[in-house]
Amino acid sequence: MTHVPHDPRTASAGYPGVLISFEGGDGVGKTTQIRILADLLAAAGVDHLLTREPGGTRLGASIRELLLHGEEVCARAEALLYAADRAHHAATLIRPALERGAVVLTDRYLDSSIAYQGAARSLGPEDVRSLSLWATDGLVPDLTILLDADPALAAQRTAARGATDRLEREPDAFHSSLRTAFLDLAASEPARFVVIDADRPVDQVADEVIEAAVGAVRAHGARLTSGARQSVLMGLEAFVAAADAHRRRGR
Ligand SMILES: Nc1ncnc2c1ncn2[C@@H]1O[C@H](COP(=O)(O)OP(=O)(O)OP(=O)(O)O)[C@@H](O)[C@H]1O
Numbered sequence: 001m002t003h004v005p006h007d008p009r010t011a012s013a014g015y016p017g018v019l020i021s022f023e024g025g026d027g028v029g030k031t032t033q034i035r036i037l038a039d040l041l042a043a044a045g046v047d048h049l050l051t052r053e054p055g056g057t058r059l060g061a062s063i064r065e066l067l068l069h070g071e072e073v074c075a076r077a078e079a080l081l082y083a084a085d086r087a088h089h090a091a092t093l094i095r096p097a098l099e100r101g102a103v104v105l106t107d108r109y110l111d112s113s114i115a116y117q118g119a120a121r122s123l124g125p126e127d128v129r130s131l132s133l134w135a136t137d138g139l140v141p142d143l144t145i146l147l148d149a150d151p152a153l154a155a156q157r158t159a160a161r162g163a164t165d166r167l168e169r170e171p172d173a174f175h176s177s178l179r180t181a182f183l184d185l186a187a188s189e190p191a192r193f194v195v196i197d198a199d200r201p202v203d204q205v206a207d208e209v210i211e212a213a214v215g216a217v218r219a220h221g222a223r224l225t226s227g228a229r230q231s232v233l234m235g236l237e238a239f240v241a242a243a244d245a246h247r248r249r250g251r
């Protein structure tokens, strides 16, 4: 594959909104945590979008069905389908939300492709990263929260949940390699990633997730210039205040 040079840009570099992605292996608790954060944003009256990959858009929902519940897909086709979902998701849902100043929370984004298709499927992390950067025109999250847990524990959680999908049925070695791949990604971009130990009760994990989100929102607020929309700043301040109140209540 020819490398397409692409200059990654964090969302905040060009938009009033903030993009936060949640990453990690299957069953580590991403959906649980992203919902807690979204509820806090909703309670604070902050414009936000809770979305996911694959399947954040109508086209994406069809791609998700093919990928998770369809026939076997060869590794390269799998990578392209995830990239197609991401391209449409970034262009039609994420960028418009960032343009209007929303906090966008996405349950998985490009790091999942790098870990699953690049590392675990052995397609090559760099090639898969380039593909995703091309697909999204270089849109990289402001903050990526990596929930880290022993894959055996996460497998227990997904088994308790019931039905498994095509990726969840992959052997243990696949899931172990994912954990290493995600941790390597976090180590290579410490400014973007926050790694959180997900092998703890939901509330304890949530406290750290909220702290990381507040940090990203504060940093973003500080970067917004005088030209920034006042409503965006007020929304971000409302979120920080709600997160502080949440912490003081001790939940
Ligand atoms: N900290 C936790 N302790 C115990 N159980 C948890 C914890 N977090 C989530 N769970 C449970 O584990 C299961 C998987 O959680 P969740 O769906 O949030 O994970 P996920 O990372 O989004 O999974 P997937 O990637 O497969 O969608 C759920 O049944 C959830 O209630």
Ligand SMILES: Cc1cn([C@H]2C[C@H](O)[C@@H](COP(=O)(O)O)O2)c(=O)[nH]c1=O
Pocket (backbone or CB within 6 Å): 026, 052, 053, 054, 068, 082, 108, 109, 110, 112, 113, 114, 116, 117, 167, 168
């Ligand atoms: C975005 C993305 C996802 N995957 C895998 C990871 C999971 O096994 C499924 C998605 O299911 P979830 O319940 O929504 O977590 O797809 C992947 O392999 N590559 C990707 O880019």
